[in-house]
Amino acid sequence: xxxxxxxxxxxxxxxxxxxxxxxxxxxxxxxxxxxxxxxxxxxxxxxxxxxxxxxxxxxxxxxxxxxxxxxxxxxxxxxxxxxxxxxxxxxxxxxxxxxxxxxxxxxxxxxxxxxxxxxxxxxxxxxxxxxxxxxxxxxxxxxxxxxxxxxxxxxxxxxxxxxxxxxxxxxxxxxxxxxxxxxxxxxxxxxxxxxxxxxxxxxxxxxxxxxxxxxxxxxxxxxxxxxxxxxxxxxxxxxxxxxxxxxxxxxxxxxxxxxxxxxxxxxxxxxxxxxxxxxxxxxxxxxxxxxxxxxxxxxxxxxxxxxxxxxxxxxxxxxxxxxxxxxxxxxxxxxxxxxxxxxxxxxxxxxxxxxxxxxxxxxxxxxxxxxxxxxxxxxxxxxxxxxx
Amino acid sequence: xxxxxxxxxxxxxxxxxxxxxxxxxxxxxxxxxxxxxxxxxxxxxxxxxxxxxxxxxxxxxxxxxxxxxxxxxxxxxxxxxxxxxxxxxxxxxxxxxxxxxxxxxxxxxxxxxxxxxxxxxxxxxxxxxxxxxxxxxxxxxxxxxxxxxxxxxxxxxxxxxxxxxxxxxxxxxxxxxxxxxxxxxxxxxxxxxxxxxxxxxxxxxxxxxxxxxxxxxxxxxxxxxxxxxxxxxxxxxxxxxxxxxxxxxxxxxxxxxxxxxxxxxxxxxxxxxxxxxxxxxxxxxxxxxxxxxxxxxxxxxxxxxxxxxxxxxxxxxxxxxxxxxxxxxxxxxxxxxxxxxxxxxxxxxxxxxxxxxxxxxxxxxxxxxxxxxxxxxxxxxxxxxxxx
Numbered sequence: 001x002x003x004x005x006x007x008x009x010x011x012x013x014x015x016x017x018x019x020x021x022x023x024x025x026x027x028x029x030x031x032x033x034x035x036x037x038x039x040x041x042x043x044x045x046x047x048x049x050x051x052x053x054x055x056x057x058x059x060x061x062x063x064x065x066x067x068x069x070x071x072x073x074x075x076x077x078x079x080x081x082x083x084x085x086x087x088x089x090x091x092x093x094x095x096x097x098x099x100x101x102x103x104x105x106x107x108x109x110x111x112x113x114x115x116x117x118x119x120x121x122x123x124x125x126x127x128x129x130x131x132x133x134x135x136x137x138x139x140x141x142x143x144x145x146x147x148x149x150x151x152x153x154x155x156x157x158x159x160x161x162x163x164x165x166x167x168x169x170x171x172x173x174x175x176x177x178x179x180x181x182x183x184x185x186x187x188x189x190x191x192x193x194x195x196x197x198x199x200x201x202x203x204x205x206x207x208x209x210x211x212x213x214x215x216x217x218x219x220x221x222x223x224x225x226x227x228x229x230x231x232x233x234x235x236x237x238x239x240x241x242x243x244x245x246x247x248x249x250x251x252x253x254x255x256x257x258x259x260x261x262x263x264x265x266x267x268x269x270x271x272x273x274x275x276x277x278x279x280x281x282x283x284x285x286x287x288x289x290x291x292x293x294x295x296x297x298x299x300x301x302x303x304x305x306x307x308x309x310x311x312x313x314x315x316x317x318x319x320x321x322x323x324x325x326x327x328x329x330x331x332x333x334x335x336x337x338x339x340x341x342x343x344x345x346x347x348x349x350x351x352x353x354x355x356x357x358x359x360x361x362x363x364x365x366x367x368x369x370x371x372x373x374x375x376x377x378x379x380x381x382x383x384x385x386x387x388x
Numbered sequence: 389x390x391x392x393x394x395x396x397x398x399x400x401x402x403x404x405x406x407x408x409x410x411x412x413x414x415x416x417x418x419x420x421x422x423x424x425x426x427x428x429x430x431x432x433x434x435x436x437x438x439x440x441x442x443x444x445x446x447x448x449x450x451x452x453x454x455x456x457x458x459x460x461x462x463x464x465x466x467x468x469x470x471x472x473x474x475x476x477x478x479x480x481x482x483x484x485x486x487x488x489x490x491x492x493x494x495x496x497x498x499x500x501x502x503x504x505x506x507x508x509x510x511x512x513x514x515x516x517x518x519x520x521x522x523x524x525x526x527x528x529x530x531x532x533x534x535x536x537x538x539x540x541x542x543x544x545x546x547x548x549x550x551x552x553x554x555x556x557x558x559x560x561x562x563x564x565x566x567x568x569x570x571x572x573x574x575x576x577x578x579x580x581x582x583x584x585x586x587x588x589x590x591x592x593x594x595x596x597x598x599x600x601x602x603x604x605x606x607x608x609x610x611x612x613x614x615x616x617x618x619x620x621x622x623x624x625x626x627x628x629x630x631x632x633x634x635x636x637x638x639x640x641x642x643x644x645x646x647x648x649x650x651x652x653x654x655x656x657x658x659x660x661x662x663x664x665x666x667x668x669x670x671x672x673x674x675x676x677x678x679x680x681x682x683x684x685x686x687x688x689x690x691x692x693x694x695x696x697x698x699x700x701x702x703x704x705x706x707x708x709x710x711x712x713x714x715x716x717x718x719x720x721x722x723x724x725x726x727x728x729x730x731x732x733x734x735x736x737x738x739x740x741x742x743x744x745x746x747x748x749x750x751x752x753x754x755x756x757x758x759x760x761x762x763x764x765x766x767x768x769x770x771x772x773x774x775x776x
Contacts, residue, residue, distance in 0.1 A: 023430070048469075075400065
């Protein structure tokens with residue numbers, strides 16, 4: 001490895017974001033956050049690290065395994081680097097904002113760090129932009145969060161968005177209702193994850209027919225809804241499925257331009273959801289644009305909540321590549337006052353610097369402007385195209 | 389400690405940023421970054437962690453002591469959490485952007501983490517917003533960075549800004565020129581840090597008069613400049629002082645509305661600067677708004693560079709407290725399409741949610757709007773003041 005390559009090397013799953021892309025990421029992030037703010041979601045900012053105990057309180061065991069630990073020399077207690085911001089926002093809701101009226105609407109954006117990437121998401125640092133609706137358990141709340149994600153994506157010009165509605169807790173409810181043995185639960189869960197109908201049928205218990213029907217009902221809302229509405233499920237599972245159907249119908253009744261699919265037994269990627277959940281896709285984008293769903297804010301005994309995160313890396317992949325703003329070269333001798341006026345009018349200026357390139361003639365200045373990647377030059381008190 | 393207090397507890401120097409303030413921080417950060425972008429400073433984003441070796445390459449030993457370490461289970465190498473972003477930007481300039489034309493102008497924003505706070509800055513996580521000008525060593529470059537910071541602060545409405553120009557390397561140059569012994573250097577450095585003229589005079593060597601004159605020359609540019617221009621210093625030190633004087637005169641010749649002071653022997657807080665440096669203050673703000681100066685990008689053998697960081701916590705302290713945007717309550721039954729139209733027109737909406745508060749009459753909706761902190765209500769197809 002050359003010295004240069006060695007210096008440039010970053011740990012796997014970490015990266016430098018370079019000009020134009022970094023600006024686009026910030027711009028899209030702020031636009032998404034602006035959409036959340038307009039819907040009454042107040043921005044909070046959580047710390048990069050906090051005590052392990054509070055960071056992981058009520059969090060899924062998977063999250064604990066994904067969290068980097070640091071010893072705090074001040075308190076001599078263990079801290080964790082945030083690997084997800086939703087539990088932190090739940091903590092803020094349960095403590096500092098406990099007296100704020102409910103429903104509490106909060107939004108956040110920031111980078112999280114994970115110990116290992118996944119095959120689908122090799123990044124170990126990625127930027128989340130999210131919103132949480134805390135203190136309401138109704139279908140109206142489930143729907144608001146889905147529509148909020150869709151509206152925000154529409155506002156940044158994301159094309160061809162689709163939503164997949166899921167019920168990641170449904171299999172467990174069915175296992176309980178049908179008294180499925182722990183061994184069979186394990187086998188059936190794996191079969192569901194592989195969408196392996198043959199393996200499910202091989203398990204051959206009373207739950208089998210239901211699971212196969214649910215698997216086969218998955219698809220566009222127009223075909224899935226009638227099938228799911230005909231299904232009779234045991235208590236518990238039945239209520240969950242009714243809720244899923246209600247949320248789907250509410251989303252369809254809104255006039256947002258997104259395709260809706262329903263896959264009731266999809267569980268992959270949901271870690272702490274306790275009810276109606278969803279994944280958002282872009283037609284030509286690898287990986288999901290975002291995901292969310294119902295959970296308990298601050299752990300199992302916490303408030304009813306629903307929320308979602310959008311992932312900046314996939315969101316950016318779904319949008320047109322960024323274009324650099326045109327630049328105006330300012331030759332030596334342009335007064336600070338003039339330069340500031342140009343910037344005030346929205347021009348991106350690249351000022352000549354003594355000591356960098358001493359372009360004393362207009363021709364030399366044009367050459368220097370070109371070398372510096374400018375499209376315009378400020379000459380005779382006017383912004384002129386460089387190729388004029 | 390109650391259960392609630394325990395849950396709310398964060399490690400010393402770390403904090404949750406709550407609604408309104410978090411939104412203001414983001415807004416001001418993006419405005420500062422927009423000012424940098426208009427002056428041709430391209431945004432980059434650096435990773436939260438990277439290999440210790442590259443993170444600390446060429447960094448001051450003080451920075452190494454302030455950096456949290458993490459073991460990377462993927463590479464089995466030690467990583468560090470960024471405690472300053474300038475060295476990371478220097479690394480990007482020296483590697484990924486090595487072929488970009490110079491001068492290279494880069495900007496960044498992000499949070500850094502330090503192992504311990506200082507008395508002046510107890511925070512261990514704080515947000516930096518900065519700009520680096522890489523590949524030029526001229527006084528014009530020194531001046532551009534100072535003026536860029538002032539222009540950005542002016543654009544966010546910061547009142548009563550002042551700049552203190554410093555030469556943190558000057559004492560060392562003088563110690564070398566006058567062959568001061570290591571013991572005396574230590575004593576004199578401490579005396580300079582305390583601004584203790586008596587202690588400096590007690591050292592009683594040929595360097596004493598010069599140091600006292602420099603200390604006493606410190607003050608507003610109008611009085612300091614004539615004094616400093618009269619001073620005759622040994623080679624090396626003399627060139628540095630000439631540069632300081634030239635930069636001061638260039639700043640005065642610009643028409644930016646900031647007070648300029650000069651304190652050539654101020655060293656506190658400069659860790660890696662190698663030439664003209666500066667600290668920015670707000671008249672009524674505790675702590676500095678920002679600081680910067682000349683250094684080598686990517687360590688001692690790197691490119692000539694100058695840059696600065698603004699600190700979001702002090703910047704926000706210098707601005708008016710944020711005010712929440714007025715909110716419009718949308719009673720039950722407002723169509724999604726209508727709600728979206730209101731947000732599109734810039735209204736912050738708070739939608740009633742079935743399951744949260746079932747306000748079926750206009751009077752009940754007004755009460756609910758008030759409870760939710762709204763100023764307006766959407767009734768009969770119009771946004772109306774709540775107290776109408």
